[in-house]
Amino acid sequence: NAGVMQNPRHLVRRRGQEARLRCSPMKGHSHVYWYRQLPEEGLKFMVYLQKENIIDESGMPKERFSAEFPKEGPSILRIQQVVRGDSAAYFCASAPGLNTEAFFGQGTRLTVV
Amino acid sequence: AQTVTQSQPEMSVQEAETVTLSCTYDTSESDYYLFWYKQPPSRQMILVIRQEAYKQQNATENRFSVNFQKAAKSFSLKISDSQLGDAAMYFCAYRSANSGTYKYIFGTGTRLKVLA
Numbered sequence: 627n628a629g630v631m632q633n634p635r636h637l638v639r640r641r642g643q644e645a646r647l648r649c650s651p652m653k654g655h656s657h658v659y660w661y662r663q664l665p666e667e668g669l670k671f672m673v674y675l676q677k678e679n680i681i682d683e684s685g686m687p688k689e690r691f692s693a694e695f696p697k698e699g700p701s702i703l704r705i706q707q708v709v710r711g712d713s714a715a716y717f718c719a720s721a722p723g724l725n726t727e728a729f730f731g732q733g734t735r736l737t738v739v
Numbered sequence: 740a741q742t743v744t745q746s747q748p749e750m751s752v753q754e755a756e757t758v759t760l761s762c763t764y765d766t767s768e769s770d771y772y773l774f775w776y777k778q779p780p781s782r783q784m785i786l787v788i789r790q791e792a793y794k795q796q797n798a799t800e801n802r803f804s805v806n807f808q809k810a811a812k813s814f815s816l817k818i819s820d821s822q823l824g825d826a827a828m829y830f831c832a833y834r835s836a837n838s839g840t841y842k843y844i845f846g847t848g849t850r851l852k853v854l855a
Binding site for chain 2: 657659661666667668669670671674682685715717719721724725727728730732733735
């Protein structure tokens, strides 16, 4: 059973471009969380999704950021018109159900130049 | 809102010695989980140990053990017989066990250096 797969591992974008980060959860997992880690900081919750539904987006910036978890395919975290402050490591975690332990991917490091 | 505090930005330990990393948290909930994660330079978040709040017995995993003091809201990690491979960032995390709030809340981390 492969772990949580995130791609790309590294992503470089120029200011104003769009960044799309992908997360394939573990097999059988229908719950996905996205976290952001700024340099020298802990992980901060962004959004929690179940298949086709956003359950909790209280940690997501109101503008430029969106997330989806379609019925088929990976979960996508999309950042439009990136700015330097978006540079961070973005982690995805998946879980098989409610109130179950989540497993983390290796993260995507986004660098905005 | 729940918070997790790690007051030691960096710690050092001699190889084969024992080190304790501190973590305190704040919550009004009675049912929750606590975790320690290790993050090496590869960035992978590796679960080291977990503790259910309703269990009084401290969790242990080989060389890793916790001192869970629920009344004091303290959750420290003890690493015995430290090895060079233990060098990493260590994050303490809290997760509610209540419906609808399953997100993890992380501390700011402690960087552990292991000296040969």
